[in-house]
Amino acid sequence: MQGSVGHEDYDWDCLAPNRVFVDAANVLLPAAVAAQLGALAQFEPGAALLRPDEAAETVESLGEFRRSKRETVSSVQKYIFRKPAAVARYESLVIANSPTVPAHLFPYLPGATFPVAQTRPTMLYGYGLGRLGGGGGGGGGGNSTETFNTAQRMAMFNLDIPNYSAVGGMVFPFLVIQFKSLQGAPFNLAIGAYQCAGASAACLKAVEPLREVLASSVGIHDEEPTREPALDVCYSIVLDNVQAYLDVAWKDKQADGDDEDGGPVRTLRIKKLMLNRPDGVVELHRHVLAILEWAYSEQPGGRLYAIHRALDCVADGRYGMKLQADER
Numbered sequence: 001m002q003g004s005v006g007h008e009d010y011d012w013d014c015l016a017p018n019r020v021f022v023d024a025a026n027v028l029l030p031a032a033v034a035a036q037l038g039a040l041a042q043f044e045p046g047a048a049l050l051r052p053d054e055a056a057e058t059v060e061s062l063g064e065f066r067r068s069k070r071e072t073v074s075s076v077q078k079y080i081f082r083k084p085a086a087v088a089r090y091e092s093l094v095i096a097n098s099p100t101v102p103a104h105l106f107p108y109l110p111g112a113t114f115p116v117a118q119t120r121p122t123m124l125y126g127y128g129l130g131r132l133g134g135g136g137g138g139g140g141g142g143n144s145t146e147t148f149n150t151a152q153r154m155a156m157f158n159l160d161i162p163n164y165s166a167v168g169g170m171v172f173p174f175l176v177i178q179f180k181s182l183q184g185a186p187f188n189l190a191i192g193a194y195q196c197a198g199a200s201a202a203c204l205k206a207v208e209p210l211r212e213v214l215a216s217s218v219g220i221h222d223e224e225p226t227r228e229p230a231l232d233v234c235y236s237i238v239l240d241n242v243q244a245y246l247d248v249a250w251k252d253k254q255a256d257g258d259d260e261d262g263g264p265v266r267t268l269r270i271k272k273l274m275l276n277r278p279d280g281v282v283e284l285h286r287h288v289l290a291i292l293e294w295a296y297s298e299q300p301g302g303r304l305y306a307i308h309r310a311l312d313c314v315a316d317g318r319y320g321m322k323l324q325a326d327e328r
Contacts, residue, residue, distance in 0.1 A: 005117045005194050014114045015197060018107035019264035022197045023247075027266055032229030033250050036294065036301070037270060043290035048087070050285045054079045055278035062241045062275050069181045072241060073122060080285045081123055081177060089296050092128040092147040094170040099124045102162050105202035107265070116198040124199070125295070126164065126173035127304075129153065147304070148311070155314035159209040172307060173203045174295045175288070176236035192238035193245065193267075200249035201265040203234040208262055210310035217313040227253075228306030235291050236267070237284070239275065244284050246271035 007013065011022055021027075029037070050058075061067075061075035077095075084090050098120050108115030127147055148156070156163075156171065164170040176199040180188035211231055232251040237244055249267045271287065274280040295303045 005119055005198070006191055010117075010191075010194055014112075014116055015194065017112035017114070018109050018116050018201075020107060020116060020197050020201050021264060021266045022193060023267060023269050027252070027268070029268070030229070030232075030250065030252070033233055033248065036230075036233060037248065039301075040270075040287065040290045040294070043286065043293060045286055045289040045293075048084050048289055050079055050282050052278060055281045055285075058281045059276060059278055065182055065241060069179065072181070073179050076179070076239070077123070080281065080288060084289065084292065089147075090292065093292070093296075094126050094128040094164075096124045096126070096164065096170060098122060099164055099170075101164075101199060101202050105162060105205040106198055107201050107205070116201060117195075119195045119198055121176045121195070121199050122179040123177035124164075124170075124173045125175035125177075125292075126170040127307075129163070129169040129171060148308075151315035152308065152311040155311040158314060159213070161209060162206050172207055172303075174234045174303060175291055176200055176203065176234070178236065178238045180238065180240045182241050189238055189240060189243070189245065192240075193247065193269075196236035196238050196247060197249065197265070197267050200234050200236050200247075200267060204232070204249065204251055204262075204265055207231045207307070210307060211262065213310045213313050217310075217318045228309060230294070230301060230303040230306040231310070233303075237288075239284075242274065242276050244273045244275055244280075245269055246273070246284070246287055 004010070005014075015022060058075060058079050061078075062072065064072075067075075081095060083093050083095060100120060101118065101124070103118045106116040106118050129148065161171055164173070176196050178192040178196050178199075180192040182188070211227075214228060214231075232253065234249050236247045236249065238247070239245070247267045247269050249265055251263045252266050253263045271283075273284050275284070294301075297303065298305045298308065
């Protein structure tokens with residue numbers, strides 16, 4: 001049906017009119033995105049990486065084509081898409097299964113005949129709202145470190161940040177996973193890439209209030225606000241039993257000077273991996289861990305650093321100071 005993600009013209013009917021462009025191979029990557037991809041390629045996860053026996057078991061599970069989609073997804077969740085053990089700062093990580101993404105986050109621009117379809121990813125990575133080791137972050141206990149302090153949570157409330165409450169409270173998703181069955185329709189991975197592009201656009205829309213905060217705020221030592229490029233980026237993985245595609249999505253702020261919708265969303269395929277080989281499975285897991293490292297980094301360039309910086313602007317009363325100064 002026209003307007004549905006499985007339609008052969010979905011990219012032309014729904015994505016492009018809403019300024020979402022898939023696999024923009026001919027577009028020059030922004031310097032910040034290129035630098036981030038360079039760091040991703042060089043990341044070494046150490047002991048957290050899959051062991052050879054775990055990689056071999058995953059390959060064997062994926063090779064059993066007669067298994068149901070649910071069984072196959074469970075096999076990749078067991079090792080590839082699992083929460084790293086014994087890493088305190090990841091305790092707030094939420095990996096939501098088949099979450100409902102709020103409809104208003106999917107682009108639907110004036111003049112577009114159809115909106116970007118509201119699809120449900122197989123998995124979605126984001127930050128839990130509970131204490132590390134507590135209510136929003138999974139197992140464990142006794143660790144009082146927080147991903148977001150009380151003032152930052154209040155700032156989220158004031159900014160009306162989308163909360164994926166159906167999965168126990170999750171905010172600011174950054175990694176979309178879409179599994180497609182080999183028994184499905186032809187071009188299933190291409191359909192999965194379209195689903196990932198739409199969900200990635202929704203992830204980028206969810207942090208739009210933070211971009212607006214930074215654009216209209218002045219830091220304590222800053223004469224002018226600075227952008228946080230980490231807020232303009234998210235990742236997606238579409239996979240089946242045999243292969244996986246890793247894509248990056250970003251807000252192209254310099255596309256045409258029209259910032260009415262924050263710039264178009266572009267995606268680029270950065271890696272194709274074969275999952276019928278243990279080294280391909282290990283490499284996919286390494287990239288997942290590298291994305292987690294970036295998402296939870298509180299150093300400049302890290303995503304959590306950027307999120308905290310924007311929320312602190314609101315909590316400290318600096319939100320809107322630049323606008324007030326300009327009006328004077």
